[in-house]
Each structure stands twice: as C-alpha cells, then as structure tokens.
Amino acid sequence: MELRLALLGCGHVGQAFIALAAAKDAELRARYGLDLVFTGGLTRAAGGWAAPAGISAAALAAAAWPRAGRSDGALPSSAAAFAGDALAFAATCPADVLIELTPLDPLTGEPATSHVRAALTAGRHVVTANKGPIAHAYRELRALATAHGVALRFESTVMDGTPLFNLAEFTLPATRITSFRGVLNSTTNYVLGALAGGATLEDALAGARALGIAEANPAYDLDGWDAAVKATVLANVLMGADLRPAQVARLGLGASAMRAARAALPAGHALRQLVEVERATAGGIVAAVRLRALPANDPLAHLAGMETALTLRTDTMGELTLIEGEGGPEQTAFGVLADLVVIARGIGDLAN
C-alpha cells in the first residue's frame, strides 16, 4: 500500500526521518508492501509545500528543503508552495498521514494539539513525536480518531523510538501495568553523571548544550517539566489515568536541590531524577518526579550519559525494564517509522 505523508515541522527529527525512510525504502516495500511518499511539508522557517503526486524519500532527502530556509528550496518541480498556515496545512494538505513534529509547549500542548485535532477531523491518520497533544488531550484525541476511523500513534513521545506503547499493545496482551518508574530526561541524567564525575553544574549544562540535548531553558529539564510531561503520557496511555502535567508532583528538583542532594549522597549510591507513578491505595493514580539516591543494585542507578530507562511493574510479567542506549533524532525518527508500519499493516487498535 502507499502511504502519503505530510510533515508538519521538519527539524532534526524530520530530517532524520526522511533519511531513514530513504534508507529503508526497499526493505519497507519488500517486507510490508509499504510505499512511503511525501506529499507535503511545512516548517515555520522554510514555509510549506504540497505535491499531490508525491515525492520519494530519496528525492526529498536530496532536496534542500527545509535546510534552504524557503519553501521552494530545490524541491522537485512537482511541489508547489502551500500558502496557508500550519493549521490549514494539517487540515487540507494532500496526505493520508500527518506527521506532527513541531516544537513542544509542555504547559499547554499547543499548537500541536490543534494540528492533531484538525488532521484527525479531516480523516487523516496522525503520527506524532510531540508529547504535548498526548499529555494534554489524549482521551479527546483518541475518541476523535476512533470517530473518524483513523489512527493516532505516538511511539516517539517517550524514550525516542524505544518500543513502549507498541510494546504494550502488541506484546503485553491482557496485562495490567500496576506502576512504573523511570529515568526519562536524558539531559538531567547527563548532568548528574557529569556532577558525579566532578564537573560543576555550569560545566555539565554547557556540555549538555554542546551535545545538542539540552532545551534552551535548562529548567525544563532540571526542574522536571520534561519528565512530568512524559510521566503524564505514560500514565494516561498505559494505566488509564487522566492526569495533566501540572498534576505530576515535582519534588526537590532544580539546581540547588541537585547540589544539596549530591552533597548528601550515601556512599555507593547514584543520584537520578526519577519518575514514579503508581495506583494509590485510595484509588486514582499518583505521579511524581524527584531526585532519588539509588543503591548500586538498582538497574536504573547505572545509566550512563544520555541513556534513559523505564521499569514497568505488571500483573503478568512482574518487572520488565527497558534501557535505551544513546538516544537522539535517529531513534525518534525510527519510532515514527514504526508507527507508520503499524498503520500500513493494519494491526493496530485504532483507539489505541
């Protein structure tokens, strides 16, 4: 089958996805009968284009868009400029799937949520690597996707493309996830590792920025907002919660708390920014992000550099831990591809 893709946002992840789609083109055709073509793209800096006839991944990878910073930057001649804004693009671009890759606003989930809503309402599948819509509007968007008979998939919202949501849907049937804990913010993990190695907080943050992993505002990472948004996505999807990021307790975080916790760390322990989500005895689901001193025998104590990890506690498999090695745009792009293959194979639960 052919899937016509529209890219809304095309930064590091979008460009990695185009490259991955080009590299895996032959395998996708041979293994899944899947033919991916690009029929539109829009970024704030480079403008929008539409190409109803489709552009191959290889041709798009070779074109200057979006790196040229303009909509017609060396695109194949079948592409025409798209005049509308992002919302109009989500609603009217000629595509089967909208791939939502715009920047995240963790406090509101906008404008990505509006983009997703518009695409679903217009009968398009949506694959998003943007946590905002799932953290802020999962139930509404899931119901909308179901009502329109399309898929809403978001593997790359947590731990890049590490199988978490696809893992739960396809490999853990009839399983109740009773709690989870994780180290989900790679910047904080990198900074804590550098501190443990003797660096100052300033040097550690500068190192994270040099690696391109830190947000422009370090508080987003160190103060636990990124982890809180991810905890919300996991809790709402995997445990049926209906949390919002502001309901995730962020306890004793930030630079000064980190310095104090370092100073008080017991020997043989490692400091981690830990997400902990569990069912409360009185009902409901409670979620928190805090610094924890983990003993050496904890699998989450030894994450190096930018590794992230999640431990699921289940009623069927006991504890199951996933560790992602060095994550980045390539891994996030892979999660987008994995979601597209699920759509093409028709094996997913549309309601997820």
Next chain:
Amino acid sequence: MELRLALLGCGHVGQAFIALAAAKDAELRARYGLDLVFTGGLTRAAGGWAAPAGISAAALAAAAWPRAGRSDGALPSSAAAFAGDALAFAATCPADVLIELTPLDPLTGEPATSHVRAALTAGRHVVTANKGPIAHAYRELRALATAHGVALRFESTVMDGTPLFNLAEFTLPATRITSFRGVLNSTTNYVLGALAGGATLEDALAGARALGIAEANPAYDLDGWDAAVKATVLANVLMGADLRPAQVARLGLGASAMRAARAALPAGHALRQLVEVERATAGGIVAAVRLRALPANDPLAHLAGMETALTLRTDTMGELTLIEGEGGPEQTAFGVLADLVVIARGIGDLAN
C-alpha cells in the same frame, strides 16, 4: 473466536498457564474476542485425555489433572482418556493449537521437535516454550508451518515471556539486529551472585536447587549449555543464522573456571556468564558463551538474583536492553498466552 488448546506436557509452566488463562478469561473475551478452551492434555505421569467439546480454563484449573497423576483424575465428564502416545497426541488430538511444554533435551531437541513437526503437519498452530525445536530445527519447522498455513510461535523459549520475538516482529520493523549480548541463564546468575556474596559454590548451587531453578544436572547451567541453546534460538530467529547449539563456543566455563575467574576479578567488576553473538567480518555469525568481568557501568553487571537481560544492537535504535525481573513459570506461561493472542488477532507473520 474460539481457540481449542491441547497441552503436551503440563508441569509448572502448564499449570501456571491454566491458572493464567482462567484469571484472564473475561479480559481475553472482552478485549480480543478470544475464547480459550482446553480440548486435550497429555503428560508422561498423568496420561492423556481428549475433550472435543472443550473444558474451560476455570474448570481445568479446578480439576485434579495432572496433579492427580492419572488421566481421569477428576476431569470433567466430557473428557475421555486418550490412549495414544505423545506423538499420536500431537497429530490427532482435537485442537487448533498444540502447546508444547515437554522437557528439553538440549543436545537433540527431541522428542519435542517431532511433536511440533507432527502438529504442524496436521494443520495445527504450535506454541512452544521448549527451546529444543527452535534451536535444532527452526528453518525446517518454519517452512512446514508456512506450507500448512499455520503459526509457529515461541516467545517463551528465551527469558520466559519477556517480549523478544514479539518485540522484534511487531515493534522493530525494518530493523537489522547486528549483534546481541545477554545474561540468559538465571541459575548461573544466581550462583555468581551468591559467590560474590561470599557463599561457596556448593552452597550457591544448593540455594539454586532449593529455589527450584537449577536443572538436575548443574553442568547444563554452569557449563553454558542452556545459554548456548538460547543463543542459537536468538541468532537463528533474530539474525537469520543457521547455527546449532554445538556451534556456540563455550569458553572457560564450569565450576573450576568460575572459581578462578572469581579469584582474578578486578575491583569494581562483576562476573557474568555472557552470551555474545555477532556478525563476523568475513561473513557468517559467531556465537559464544563465556565468563566476563563486566565493569560497573555495564547494564548487565548489576543483575540480581535470577534476573536475566538481553542487549540488542540494531541499525535503527542503537542499543536496546531488556531486563526481566524474577522469572519463573508464571512469566513463561504469560509468553504462551501472548503467542495465543497474536494467533487470535491474526496479526503475526505466519512464517515468523
């Protein structure tokens, strides 16, 4: 849909599976429209029975078979004794799926391979937790399943029901697994942990036996045969190899090597029985099991007790590590259930 199940072998895993099927019965019906019924069973000690009309998981869990040690032990009256042997049972029992749970012979894979062959030839799906057939005859059995339009699934052959094969099939599309390493034998891991805590080898082995995890012949675990069989299954299924367990190098294993390696262990390192499989530069796939001194920052260095773990190196996700908490019959039974759900949903690649 209804799936009629026949159990060939019903020890700890089989009984855990019956209990799990009973516990999850309502959820399987509601979530997947799946109705599991048992239409036959056979063990060496308790004999065989067939019940074409089907017995519910709850009724079978309440019956004395196979614990009563005889085929008619308090089974519902719809069950009649099955007079033939295991091979006849695999070929002629009234079932859609043969669940192969007989004891493993790591050197030959028999008699389980013959059971699986007979069931596939008779047009039955097969779910097996027995590594032997997959380690010794995967390509032949896969081709046989394809020829007969039935499924051959085996999630529980490595790391109990931890998603490995279902993970690769459903969540890692278009991904090339380039190498893997793992700690796959829980008995050896337990023994090494006890040695690190100061126990003698004899005491450590006695502890493993008391926990019910050690094979009757400890050499099977400590000498690396169990790990070699698992390495073969993983290499053949995930990397397209065509190895046999005897082709997996078993290097410096056994009790005396373990004592020597303990004595020479560098400070801050942990000793692990490690499976390592990779593509050789000259082509082909090489596999080995050996004792390795792992540094503290290796995620496989900190496995406690009976934990097992596998790190996949992939061309899409980089390194991905899965850690199973305390494994046992319940987790193995879950893998069997997960395979049945894949069959019922019709989402699996029959050729796997």
